Amino acid sequence: HIKNHFYTRYSYRERCSVKTITIDMNAGYEKLIQELFPKAKIIIDRFHLVQLISRSMNQLRIQVMNGFRRGHNEDQKKYRRLKRYWKLLLKNEKDLTYTVYKPFGLFGQTTDRTVVDTLLSYDERLQVNYTLYQSLLNAMKDKDINALQTLLKQPLHEEISLDFRRSIRTLKHHLSSIENSFMYPFNNGRIEGIHNKIKVL
Template sequence: MTQTYCIKKMLGIEDPNIQLEEIPLEFKKSKEVNHMILQGKLTYTPHYCEKCGVVNHSHQDIIKNGTKISTIKLTHINFQPLLLRLKKQRFLCKHCDQTFIAETKLVERHCFISNIIKRTIAMELREIQSMKLVAQHLSVSNSTVIRVLEKVGEPLASKYLYLPQHLSIDEFKSVKNVSGSMSFLFLDAQNHRLIDVVEDRRKVHLIDYFMRYPKDSRYSVKTVTMDMYSPYLEVVKNCFPKAEVIIDRFHIVQHLNRALNTFRIRVMNEIRNKSATDYRKLKKQWKLLLKNEWELNFTDYKTDRLYDGLMTEKMMIDYLLSLNPRLRHVYKLVNDLRFALHNHDFEQFNTTLEESKKYALPRKVRTTVQTLFKHQKGIRNACLYTLSNGAIEGVNNKIKNIKRSGFGYRNYSHLRARILISYRLTASRFEPKALHYQDELAHQGE
């Protein structure tokens, strides 16, 4: 008796109506996999008939009427799947002359895969691995993993009740059948909690989505951190009228670096046939040219195969800028803007932009400057607040790894459920008796 009690505890069998039989383990080979088989019995005295509902007062209205054997998948021991061959009691109701089978919380009705396996599948789906690999590890089919994914992922979605005061929004490449193949996600900019994933990032769809939230919840949003994608400005204006737009500093620097790098390539191609040595210097030292000017090393002299004698990083940059006067001017403009942004000095940033109107700039650089003029208000807020899109970029990176582990996704709902499980499903949210999960955000909204 003690042995079977300990075995039940180790296997997670909490139903007191299940009794393990003291029969040696059996071994069976199925689909090239060795299975261990335990024997058990499920019996109890029912309180009422499941068919007609009559109450079993004298314990004679419903009698035992044989057993039915059901094989249940439990868990793995020593990398071998364990099966429970359970004899379920059959009952006969004398009032309606119908039979029904004893049930247990170990497994759902008409299922042979235990809830233990299903909870393990849900927890495995949090990690970066393919669903096929999860199925192989737990000796179940791919369809079983997909069913658990759909059942667990659906309750984790937002209930349109709660929005944080500080939002962080971005897009990611999802599946091909989605319009434009780009989807939208947003999270709490303070605690980095993922709120929801939206299928389409287009303006009309986003406005329609956010309008489902209560007016009080939308008006409580104070800031929205985003990149310089123009349709998002209309979404914020229509859905969050009291929110301040914050342009992510990383995207501002990225725009400036791309403009500088584009002009570097142009200058490099112009001198390609004139000076092969200078061409190689501009080609090989692109990272040095994009490095912040105030971070250049001007004290340590080192040898470089592209130069004769000892050189510092500052001396190399001076030589590269001497190859083209316009390159020097663009380099100075980009570094002045980056330095002002680094110091959160919007006045200096704005002054530098205004002074750039006096000079003729390359087309790509001028386009970048005009874009910065368009988003001046958001850039000013970026200098005032410390919020950024760093956390949501990390989410994007994990989504890419999830897609890569499964060699891409064809079903958007499966990818969305996988993302929500990865970020919103925790072990504390499991109910051992059933696979039902409640939304924390809905509770916060209440």
């Protein structure tokens, strides 16, 4: 249907005039775009880049968390803490602070940085994957393609999760489109919002 729409309504010359197209990381669409719009630069929406690595980090947190589920009292506390404060583990560490104290359930009066450090201390896998996650996150936030390329070329620590390894392979595969996403200001935010409203309705 998509091919028929563009082949019948738009000439080859018109399709060649399309400069950029913004998508998620769907390989099928990428192939289709190259066929329909041969001169268009493909841009990966940066939201989907962050979402990819965030999911990998969160999947590992769930695995570690569930390992404490049936343990003794101390393990139960770790389980509840990991379950409650998952958002802090996904937050950019540059936005965490050691100086602003506030009440945290299951922790008492402390800082968000201390909460994160405590959660990471529960399992070496969490710490190793968190370090990689933050490095990737900062490279994306800074739109630093060289930093991202360096991270993707480095040999992976043995504790890096299978989900994260798959995410790394996906990022490598889409590297040229990711570079375009760092160069251009375009994203899918508006149309993604429309799609979400349609789904909700």
